[in-house]
Amino acid sequence: MLSNKLSRSLVFSSVLGLMLAGCSSQSDEEQVSKTQIEYLYDQAQESMANGNLNLAQEQLSSLNKRYPFGPFAHQIQLDLIYLHYKLDNTDEALAAIDRFISLNPNHKDVDYALYMRGLVNQRAEHNAIHNLAGVDRSDRDSSMAQAAFKDFAELVRKYPKSEYAADAKKRLIALKSRLAKKELAIAQYYMERQAYLAAANRGRYVLEHFSDTPEVENALAIMVESYDQLELPELREDAMKVLRANFPENQLVSAR
Numbered sequence: 001m002l003s004n005k006l007s008r009s010l011v012f013s014s015v016l017g018l019m020l021a022g023c024s025s026q027s028d029e030e031q032v033s034k035t036q037i038e039y040l041y042d043q044a045q046e047s048m049a050n051g052n053l054n055l056a057q058e059q060l061s062s063l064n065k066r067y068p069f070g071p072f073a074h075q076i077q078l079d080l081i082y083l084h085y086k087l088d089n090t091d092e093a094l095a096a097i098d099r100f101i102s103l104n105p106n107h108k109d110v111d112y113a114l115y116m117r118g119l120v121n122q123r124a125e126h127n128a129i130h131n132l133a134g135v136d137r138s139d140r141d142s143s144m145a146q147a148a149f150k151d152f153a154e155l156v157r158k159y160p161k162s163e164y165a166a167d168a169k170k171r172l173i174a175l176k177s178r179l180a181k182k183e184l185a186i187a188q189y190y191m192e193r194q195a196y197l198a199a200a201n202r203g204r205y206v207l208e209h210f211s212d213t214p215e216v217e218n219a220l221a222i223m224v225e226s227y228d229q230l231e232l233p234e235l236r237e238d239a240m241k242v243l244r245a246n247f248p249e250n251q252l253v254s255a256r
Helices: 002-049 053-066 073-086 090-103 110-127 143-158 165-192 196-209 216-229 233-246 251-255
Strands: none
Touching (some): 110 165, 165 196, 216 251
16 A cells, blocks of 8 residues: 555656656746847847848848747837838838737837838838929829828827827828828819819818918919809909918919
8 A cells, every 4th residue: 555655656756847847948948039039139139220221121020930929029020110111111011010000909109100100101102202303293193191191190199198299290291281282283283174163172172171281372372263264253252362361472462
């Protein structure tokens, strides 16, 4: 009887010893893994600091694939977003941002991700200008500018106390002007084709949505001329009153 109890005790001790050894081994492996990730992450940071952004991107992408749930996972993903932005990898940056926000909607750095999405869209819009000769291309596609405007507006609305909110507000002003110019370019297109009602509607749209931009003056002038051509004196006079009150030096006001 005693020998049976002793035998069971020895077996239990052996199993417990193996379990403890396994736990110890697992803990050691986790520690080694964390140390290795930290070392590789530091290497990527050094590459970034030295201006070798392509290498840093390769290093962080490799880390992100090997350790998608590692101790530096979120920071690696945010760093990759920044690198995609700096390297003008628009599609990759937007995909990474949307993935980060979708998987981490309550993360403390969601405001940064939103801010970066605005920057990425704004830069993409800027890169599409191709105005090396100083040509104003207000008629170009404005979809990226609209997307950037939406991103910055969402940031300011959801995170008004974010450290990025102030800069987002400044960028919203510039984007409003850009979008207003696009509307005026379309209005001018209609004017040249004698589609005066469509031109007047574009001018009114600028007044309603971009009233705090310099483009309002031209919008009012287009409305005055369009209503004049359409023989709508009351609407023409209403537009002229606003133009006269706010822009007394305008050519249409002084010519009257």
